[in-house]
Amino acid sequence: MSGLDGTVPALAVAVDIGGTFTDVTLVDRAGARLWTAKTPSTPDDPSLGFMAGIGKALERAGLSPTSVGQVFHGTTVATNLILESKGAVVGLITTAGFRHVLELGRQDIPRKSNMFEWVKPQRPVPPERIYDIPGRLDATGAELEPLDEAAVRRAARALRDDGVAAIAVCFLHAFTNAAHERRAAELIAAEHPQAMISLSSDVLPVFREYERSMATILNVYVMPAVSSYVARLERRLKDGRIAAPLLLMKSSGGVTGAEAVRLTPVQTALSGPAAGVVGAQFIGESAGFRDLISVDIGGTSADICLIKDGTPGLTTNGKVGDWPLTLPMIDMTTIGAGGGSIARVSKTGALTVGPESAGAKPGPVCYGGGGAEPTVTDAHLVLGHLPPYLLSGAMRLDVAAARQAIRSKIAEPLGLDLLTAARGILAIVDNHMVGAIRVVSVERGHDPREFALLPFGGAGPLHGGALARLLDIKTIVVPPAPGVLSALGLLVSNLKSEYSRTCLERPPHFDLSRMAAVLAALEQEAQAWLVAEGVPAAEREIAWHASLRYEHQGFELTVPWAGRAVTDESVAGTIAAFHRLHERLYTFAQEDTPVEIVTLRVDAIGRLPRPTLPGLPRGGAPAAAIIDRLPVEFESGRAEAPVYDRARLGAGARIAGPAIVVQLDSTTLLLPGQTAEMHRYGSLIVQDG
Numbered sequence: 001m002s003g004l005d006g007t008v009p010a011l012a013v014a015v016d017i018g019g020t021f022t023d024v025t026l027v028d029r030a031g032a033r034l035w036t037a038k039t040p041s042t043p044d045d046p047s048l049g050f051m052a053g054i055g056k057a058l059e060r061a062g063l064s065p066t067s068v069g070q071v072f073h074g075t076t077v078a079t080n081l082i083l084e085s086k087g088a089v090v091g092l093i094t095t096a097g098f099r100h101v102l103e104l105g106r107q108d109i110p111r112k113s114n115m116f117e118w119v120k121p122q123r124p125v126p127p128e129r130i131y132d133i134p135g136r137l138d139a140t141g142a143e144l145e146p147l148d149e150a151a152v153r154r155a156a157r158a159l160r161d162d163g164v165a166a167i168a169v170c171f172l173h174a175f176t177n178a179a180h181e182r183r184a185a186e187l188i189a190a191e192h193p194q195a196m197i198s199l200s201s202d203v204l205p206v207f208r209e210y211e212r213s214m215a216t217i218l219n220v221y222v223m224p225a226v227s228s229y230v231a232r233l234e235r236r237l238k239d240g241r242i243a244a245p246l247l248l249m250k251s252s253g254g255v256t257g258a259e260a261v262r263l264t265p266v267q268t269a270l271s272g273p274a275a276g277v278v279g280a281q282f283i284g285e286s287a288g289f290r291d292l293i294s295v296d297i298g299g300t301s302a303d304i305c306l307i308k309d310g311t312p313g314l315t316t317n318g319k320v321g322d323w324p325l326t327l328p329m330i331d332m333t334t335i336g337a338g339g340g341s342i343a344r345v346s347k348t349g350a351l352t353v354g355p356e357s358a359g360a361k362p363g364p365v366c367y368g369g370g371g372a373e374p375t376v377t378d379a380h381l382v383l384g385h386l387p388p389y390l391l392s393g394a395m396r397l398d399v400a401a402a403r404q405a406i407r408s409k410i411a412e413p414l415g416l417d418l419l420t421a422a423r424g425i426l427a428i429v430d431n432h433m434v435g436a437i438r439v440v441s442v443e444r445g446h447d448p449r450e451f452a453l454l455p456f457g458g459a460g461p462l463h464g465g466a467l468a469r470l471l472d473i474k475t476i477v478v479p480p481a482p483g484v485l486s487a488l489g490l491l492v493s494n495l496k497s498e499y500s501r502t503c504l505e506r507p508p509h510f511d512l513s514r515m516a517a518v519l520a521a522l523e524q525e526a527q528a529w530l531v532a533e534g535v536p537a538a539e540r541e542i543a544w545h546a547s548l549r550y551e552h553q554g555f556e557l558t559v560p561w562a563g564r565a566v567t568d569e570s571v572a573g574t575i576a577a578f579h580r581l582h583e584r585l586y587t588f589a590q591e592d593t594p595v596e597i598v599t600l601r602v603d604a605i606g607r608l609p610r611p612t613l614p615g616l617p618r619g620g621a622p623a624a625a626i627i628d629r630l631p632v633e634f635e636s637g638r639a640e641a642p643v644y645d646r647a648r649l650g651a652g653a654r655i656a657g658p659a660i661v662v663q664l665d666s667t668t669l670l671l672p673g674q675t676a677e678m679h680r681y682g683s684l685i686v687q688d689g
Contacts, residue, residue, distance in 0.1 A: 013058075014072035016484070026057040087124070088224045091162075093152065102217075196224060207502040208326070215327060251274050252274065283479040287477050299458065304439075304440055378402035386667055461478045479682075495608065501599065506594070519544060540605070541606075548574070571597070613682060619648075619652060674687065
């Protein structure tokens with residue numbers, strides 16, 4: 001979002017709210033300067049931590065709030081509402097005969113579940129709050145039966161009388177003709193003016209009734225809370241004398257304006273993790289690495305993504321919790337493994353780690369915030385991987401309390417010594433993350449050994465060395481500010497919005513004119529959005545994509561459209577790209593099998609200038625950066641490790657493990673046999689062996 005004259009403000013601030021800390025990055029694009037800040041999150045009201053972090057960053061930079069021209073934000077509000085089942089009470093209005101579409105679902109069992117024990121999760125809308133309405137369109141959008149307007153009015157009144165103020169509307173084939181849905185919205189508004197309404201033709205105009213219904217429901221499920229949260233942020237910014245537009249990160253890795261988020265808040269379901277991936281891509285390229293596996297390890301979870309040729313993968317087969325969410329989103333895997341993951345001995349006598357986390361409150365035992373159960377962070381501290389302080393000494397850690405928690409809760413029940421118990425905690429959590437890394441690499445047809453590992457988040461650099469060894473990855477890239485990389489990712493992102501529509505075309509006679517009309521209509525929507533966001537014409541970019549499948553297949557793969565026209569040649573080129581992708585993912589391509597073109601998508605991108613990373617001066621002897629020496633427990637035994645202040649390491653400085661590198665927002669652990677060199681743009685490049 002730029003100024004009315006087409007310029008982009010020089011000063012921008014980005015805020016990423018995590019489970020434990022709120023991370024802030026402030027950038028002066030004109031002067032190529034960056035400032036970072038970290039402050040405890042405020043779960044009861046995240047906007048308080050949001051403003052506290054901005055204030056701390058501005059104070060560090062010596063700048064006034066009035067000088068801020070843009071505010072970027074990655075939010076987990078929608079994610080948490082869905083995961084914790086704390087959204088609004090929702091009603092669904094659908095086509096006659098589809099009342100039980102949610103209960104039927106896909107009749108599948110989650111991959112890791114026991115088929116004899118798995119219980120279908122309770123749907124977000126029970127059948128008694130679902131109203132099926134007479135009226136039907138065919139697959140081309142032609143009306144077969146007019147909409148029963150009286151039935152819509154009765155349903156709206158019934159939901160109003162039951163106190164249901166969030167209503168999803170999902171009619172059969174609305175992705176080809178939204179007329180019935182739009183008329184239904186008018187009727188609902190007339191009968192129930194206070195209701196928030198979500199239409200499938202706005203949220204996800206593609207086929208598959210269950211997935212489209214679920215996306216529409218989840219959108220209105222989070223709409224009241226997200227709308228209230230965004231309004232609260234805007235009010236606090238105004239009260240804080242920041243008269244700057246608020247841009248929020250979407251799951252697809254681009255940012256959009258607050259108004260768009262109010263309409264389709266479910267697009268922010270993976271907002272925070274997506275920002276981290278964008279930041280990892282930027283840092284990797286600045287250090288000369290375009291093939292990366294990013295691992296974002298925070299206090300609660302680990303988010304893992306593969307970046308190939310400088311581009312993270314996108315998927316339309318994502319999930320949030322138990323529910324499918326088939327909006328475009330960055331292809332990543334999330335597991336409950338972070339610094340706050342709690343270690344316990346199960347009833348069967350097994351050591352388990354996560355997915356439950358101590359979070360920001362009470363936090364790990366060593367934080368002294370009331371936590372009583374040992375966590376991954378406590379294990380690192382007991383083993384000496386962490387010095388007994390965080391945040392450049394501003395936060396002291398209680399080593400004795402961490403030792404006692406692991407001894408009493410883990411070591412003694414299992415008959416282990418303290419150090420073996422602590423190492424066991426880390427081994428379990430590391431192997432959980434290795435499994436997730438293989439999901440995004442090996443299961444996508446990639447060899448992880450051909451990639452560099454980029455660990456970030458507050459706990460990422462502590463685990464990077466061990467993860468790389470388990471996967472036989474030789475290069476690790478530790479960002480300049482790993483604990484606040486998601487905030488930097490917000491600052492280097494572009495404005496982005498996606499527009500999709502199912503347009504099923506079967507061979508051998510593809511209707512070129514119909515596909516051209518659909519793409520033209522989607523591009524018109526995309527261009528209108530770019531204009532509304534104030535993107536200068538020179539900074540606008542449009543990209544076409546198509547989802548294809550072999551005849552009789554039940555799923556699609558998405559590839560870029562070949563060219564910017566719909567011709568026999570572009571169709572052939574798009575199908576060829578589909579064959580190549582299918583072969584990479586599944587080791588074969590059926591080039592003699594007819595291919596169907598299922599869904600067309602147009603992406604609108606508004607390019608924003610990326611900040612320039614400040615270069616580091618050449619450093620002197622690394623020994624001058626040593627601020628402490630600590631005993632550290634490794635698998636091979638105890639060793640004394642120097643503690644380096646990263647801020648004192650200049651470009652070209654080389655250090656050898658074992659070593660600990662500390663900074664404000666994170667701690668890096670170098671294992672014996674690993675060496676690291678400071679890159680001129682601040683990344684720590686670690687080589688193993």
